[in-house]
Amino acid sequence: MxxxxxxxxxxxxxxxxxxxxxxxxxxxxxxxxxxxxxxxxxxxxxxxxxxxxxxxxxxxxxxxxxxxxxxxxxxxxxxxxxxxxxxxxxxxxxxxxxxxxxxxxxxxxxxxxxxxxxxxxxxxxxxxxxxxxxxxxxxxxxxxxxxxxxxxxxxxxxxxxxxxxxxxxxxxxxxxxxxxxxxxxxxxxxxxxxxxIPGNDVGGPPPPPRGRDDPFNVLMLGRMDDLNKGAVDGALAVQNMRRGGYADTRLTLLGTQNMDIDAFHAWLGEDLDADSREFVDIRDFTPSREEISAAIAEADVVLASPVSESYGLAYAECASAGTPVVATEGNGNGFASVLKDGRLVPPEVGAMLVIDDNGSTNHDNARMGTGPATRLKRFEVISAKLMDVHDNPDAYHQAALALQNELRNYSHRDAANGIHAAMEHVRDGGTQDTFQRPGGRIDRVTAVAHEGGGSGPGASRTHDRSSDAPRAMDLLGRGRPVNPPAARASEGASPGSLPPDTRNRAREERGSGIGD
CATH class of the missing domain: 3.40.50.2000 (Glycogen Phosphorylase B;)
Incomplete structure (x- = not known):
């Protein structure tokens, strides 16, 4: 001890x-x-x-x-x-x-x-x-x-x-x-x-996916009045969906801390063309695990769209409950990086749940990622993925179950055991990087080929998953293409795509809002 x-x-x-x-x-x-x-x-x-x-x-x-x-x-x-x-x-x-x-x-x-x-x-x-x-x-x-x-x-x-x-x-x-x-x-x-990998409290099987005639509930949670968390782009994406024929879509923002609800709606109104109260339910921060769990259970999908996020414990909590979580890459989203890492998540599952917003611009006209700029607004990319989840509930439900199954291998105890093993490794003179694996064991990383963007230490090494637990299903070939927005939004005639909103493109003179 x-x-x-x-x-x-x-x-x-x-x-x-x-x-x-x-x-x-x-x-x-x-x-x-x-x-x-x-x-x-x-x-x-x-x-x-x-x-x-x-x-x-x-x-x-x-x-x-x-x-x-x-x-x-x-x-x-x-x-x-x-x-x-x-x-x-x-x-x-x-x-x-x-x-x-x-x-x-x-x-x-x-x-x-x-x-x-x-x-x-x-x-x-x-x-x-x-x-x-x-x-x-x-x-x-x-x-x-x-x-x-x-x-x-x-x-x-x-x-x-x-x-x-x-x-x-x-x-x-x-x-x-x-x-x-x-x-x-x-x-x-x-x-x-x-x-x-921070520990997860993985629950039992989630409720079955929504019926096609049921309302479509999108949830974002965390410090929603923090400009970094992407609430404005999420609201714009849902507005875009509703105008493109997905009128049953609603957005819940759970976790405002520094703004009252009326002020938050007014803040959203600076970017939205419609009254946000028509389709956005803003809820104050709550320490109640019961309220948080209920909101996650009511959601058909959780949107994780921060500009930059090291990990995203709230997203992992939703995924542990078996609710589909779709995550933008932004300027670095730690949860998206986990989804893309084949050592942690089956590649076909991660590909369904990651939103490639590289090159798009957000509501403040800031470009996401390091790739060449596109003509896409970030909310268009997000809304295309949400439409896909709406139209293919069974496929995303199965993807969520597969991710939940993987997270069972990463408990709080496993995280602690892995950290202790890494600390002992250093105390014994070890100089190699280490990487937590299922059950809290660690890999010593000897070859680090690492260029950012979620590649992770030792990402050049191939991990043989043949001995891992059987996968819940093979997701390849289900649903629409993994990231359809580029083709659909650039054509300008697809459902859910709005003409460019010039009011949102020239806003450099406005302050950064939350966090000033």
Missing amino acids: ASYLFLMFHAEHKDGGIVLNERLCQAMAERHDVHLLSVGNHPDIPGVNVVPLLDDAVPEHRREEFESHTGTVGGYSEKIKIHLADRSPAELGLPSGPDGVDFVVGYSDVTGGAALWIRDRFYPEARVGAALTMDPEAVLAVHGKPELGRRRVERHREVFLESDVVLAHGVKTADDAKRIIGADEVGGARPPIHTF
Whole structure:
């Protein structure tokens, strides 16, 4: 049994990184001694020694310095250091002695700096894992803050180079880690990167697919009032469908946090030609698992259309429930990268569920991907895929069942076991990248041929799936072509295709909206 120390902060509204950290702590605690050091009064986690660092415990002579770090890049790390500057780990209820902790896990530039400091000051025998949960450059660029994104990338890089291993959730995040580190610029020397798959709570079989005369319900969930999540393009796609003869289509946006519902409808109205209340149901953020599960069960398809997303825990949750999830590639969508990776998902299943929006432009006239520009709007590409799901419910239901079956191999316990195996690999002197496989075992990646776009570490290697569990079905040949929008939308005469909306094409003068 090993001893782990995780570092994080508590927030009222939990983002994917916080949820992931909590689940990993709880799963790791099934086999190991786990401590969680939290900036803020974090709720209890079963089996975990939660140690909150509260503001009122900061000594008076350090309070001014403590407050100066509020809202700064790396501020949580600096606050942790101040909390521990005059106290020993034992005084806080943490293990004592230089070998009291085996592994310290911090999160990129948020708590990664503190993890390194704690190792050097208290636990010199420990190994540090630096977890990456988002690409700051891409995400902050969407919000019109590219300079902040660049500063955070530099801080990420500093943390990663001083750490013993980088923990990347998903194949896209592993690509992001390599780019952030810039191994070529430092002579090729970098810490190993472990690619893990966040755990899934896989349910039983979902309800049968909708009847052809039933309403068609599209669901998007997460922080929907975050400009990065793609809610506007989703609403435009559904509007496009309804005008093209799919009048039974409705959209649910679950998870607004920073805007009230009326303001959200007004925001959508800046791009839509129709009143969004006619076909869009906007719901506030809810912590209720029952409400979230009910929304997923009611959906005929879940649309994952972020501009940039490292993984997308919400999408994995929907797929684990057996609901079809279709995912755009955008400027990097981690869940789409998982779907495209043949080591994780059967290629014929991934091909049905990924939307190739490369070269299209979104509602803010930003081009997606790195390929040549097309004349397509992103919402046209999305709506074509949604039409295909609408018209072929049985095929997509079977694809969803096949994906759900694959996700059974990646539980929270499996993710924790794989991370532990990767940490031990590094502690024993291993320098190879590692990749989580079914059941929590890991592959040591010896040949890395990696050009981004979801190829993942070691993607040049062929994986023999002949010994894997039998596939639920052969999906080839079912439904329409996998990605039909290019042919259909470019012709300009197909159902669901609108004339170009020039009002949406010249909007450079408008601010970035959410996240400014």
